[in-house]
Amino acid sequence: MYYDLNVPWTSRDADLQRKISFLGDLGYNVLALSHMLSGKFPVDTTCPIPATLPFAISPTIQILRRLTLVIQDSSQNHRIKDLTSPAWGYDILAVRPTDEKTLQHACVSLECDIISLDLAIRYPFHFKYKMFSAAVERGVRIELCYGPGIAAFDSTCRQRVIENATSLIRITRGRGLIISSEAGNVLSCRGPADIVNLAAIWGLGQERGMEAITKEARSCAVAARIKRTSYRGLIDVIYGGEKPVKESASTKQEQNQMKGKRKAAEMTVEPDKDRVDKPVSKRQMKRMAAEARKTSGVNKEASIGKEENQNGTSTDVVTTVKPREKDVD
Known part of the structure; x- marks a missing residue:
C-alpha cells in the first residue's frame, strides 16, 4: 500500500x-x-x-x-x-x-x-x-x-x-x-x-x-x-456497556424457587419420555432374549425335578406294599 x-x-x-x-x-x-x-x-x-x-x-x-x-x-x-x-x-x-x-x-x-x-x-x-x-x-x-x-x-x-x-x-x-x-x-x-x-x-x-x-x-x-x-x-479503549443493576434478595429467592420447580418437573417428566420415545437397540433385544432363554431353561429344570421327585415316591410305595402281599399268602 x-x-x-x-x-x-x-x-x-x-x-x-x-x-x-x-x-x-x-x-x-x-x-x-x-x-x-x-x-x-x-x-x-x-x-x-x-x-x-x-x-x-x-x-x-x-x-x-x-x-x-x-x-x-x-x-x-x-x-x-x-x-x-x-x-x-x-x-x-x-x-x-x-x-x-x-x-x-x-x-x-x-x-x-x-x-x-x-x-x-x-x-x-x-x-x-x-x-x-x-x-x-x-x-x-x-x-x-x-x-x-x-x-x-x-x-x-x-x-x-x-x-x-x-x-x-x-x-x-x-x-x-x-x-x-x-x-x-x-x-x-x-x-x-x-x-x-x-x-x-x-x-x-x-x-x-x-x-x-x-x-x-x-x-x-x-x-x-x-x-x-x-x-x-x-490497552485499546472501547465501550464496555453499562453496569448491571443489582437485584434485590427477594427477587433472587423467587428466581431460585422457580429454578427448583423447573428441575423437579424435569425430573418427573424425563423418565417417561425416555421410556416412550427411546427405541430399543438390537443389543438390548439380544440381551432380553438371552435372559428369557435362561429363565425358561431354569423353569424347565425345576419342572423336571418335580416330576422325578413324584416318580420316586410312587416307587417307594410299591416296594413297601409288596412284602405285605407275601406275608398274607
Missing part, C-alpha cells in the same frame, strides 16, 4: 475530488488530508474536514485527517497535547518548526507524529544529528515534501528544496523519513515510482525511498491511531 500523508485540504469540493481521484489513479491507497494552522491557537480547534466527504471516492482509498501546526513560539506548546485527543477529530498531528529553538523542542519532547519542515526556505542554522536522532528514537517521523519544488517557478526555490532534502537525508542517515506530496494542485502530484527516483537523486537509496512511502508511512499512521485509541499504547 502506498501512502501520501500530506494532501492539502481545501473547501472547494471539485478541486479536492479531482486531486484525490488523480492520486488514486497513480496508485495511492491511503491519503491524509492536511489542515494547516499558524499563529495563535484558536478557541475552537475542531477539525473542519468532514468525516465523510461530500463526494464519491474509490473504495480502495482510505482518507485520514491531519493537522499541520506551524510553531513560531514555544509558549504555544502547552495546548498541543490536547490536540492528540480523539475528541478533536484528527488522525495525525504534524508540527512545522520555524526556528532552531522550536525544532529542538519538537525533536526532543513535543508530543507529535510528524515533523514537517518547509524545504522551500533557507534556515539560518545547521541541522544537527542529535536532534533528529532523538526524534527518530521517540517514533517521530521526519517528512520530506516534494510538491513545493515541482510547483516553484524560480530555480532558487528548487535549489533550496534539494539542499534541505539532501541535508536531512545525510543527517538522519535515511532513517525515519517519509516522503509526501504537499501538492497544491494536480500538476504537482507524482506516482510512487517517480518518488523513488527523485529520492535516489536526493541521495536516498531506492529501498529506503520505497519504505518512505510504504513501511515508514504506515508505521506513522498506525502509531498515531494507537496513541488516540488506546491507553499508553497498550
Whole structure:
C-alpha cells in the first residue's frame, strides 16, 4: 500500500475530488488530508474536514485527517497535547518548526507524529544529528515534501528544496523519513515510482525511498491511531456497556424457587419420555432374549425335578406294599 500523508485540504469540493481521484489513479491507497494552522491557537480547534466527504471516492482509498501546526513560539506548546485527543477529530498531528529553538523542542519532547519542515526556505542554522536522532528514537517521523519544488517557478526555490532534502537525508542517515506530496494542485502530484527516483537523486537509496512511502508511512499512521485509541499504547479503549443493576434478595429467592420447580418437573417428566420415545437397540433385544432363554431353561429344570421327585415316591410305595402281599399268602 502506498501512502501520501500530506494532501492539502481545501473547501472547494471539485478541486479536492479531482486531486484525490488523480492520486488514486497513480496508485495511492491511503491519503491524509492536511489542515494547516499558524499563529495563535484558536478557541475552537475542531477539525473542519468532514468525516465523510461530500463526494464519491474509490473504495480502495482510505482518507485520514491531519493537522499541520506551524510553531513560531514555544509558549504555544502547552495546548498541543490536547490536540492528540480523539475528541478533536484528527488522525495525525504534524508540527512545522520555524526556528532552531522550536525544532529542538519538537525533536526532543513535543508530543507529535510528524515533523514537517518547509524545504522551500533557507534556515539560518545547521541541522544537527542529535536532534533528529532523538526524534527518530521517540517514533517521530521526519517528512520530506516534494510538491513545493515541482510547483516553484524560480530555480532558487528548487535549489533550496534539494539542499534541505539532501541535508536531512545525510543527517538522519535515511532513517525515519517519509516522503509526501504537499501538492497544491494536480500538476504537482507524482506516482510512487517517480518518488523513488527523485529520492535516489536526493541521495536516498531506492529501498529506503520505497519504505518512505510504504513501511515508514504506515508505521506513522498506525502509531498515531494507537496513541488516540488506546491507553499508553497498550490497552485499546472501547465501550464496555453499562453496569448491571443489582437485584434485590427477594427477587433472587423467587428466581431460585422457580429454578427448583423447573428441575423437579424435569425430573418427573424425563423418565417417561425416555421410556416412550427411546427405541430399543438390537443389543438390548439380544440381551432380553438371552435372559428369557435362561429363565425358561431354569423353569424347565425345576419342572423336571418335580416330576422325578413324584416318580420316586410312587416307587417307594410299591416296594413297601409288596412284602405285605407275601406275608398274607
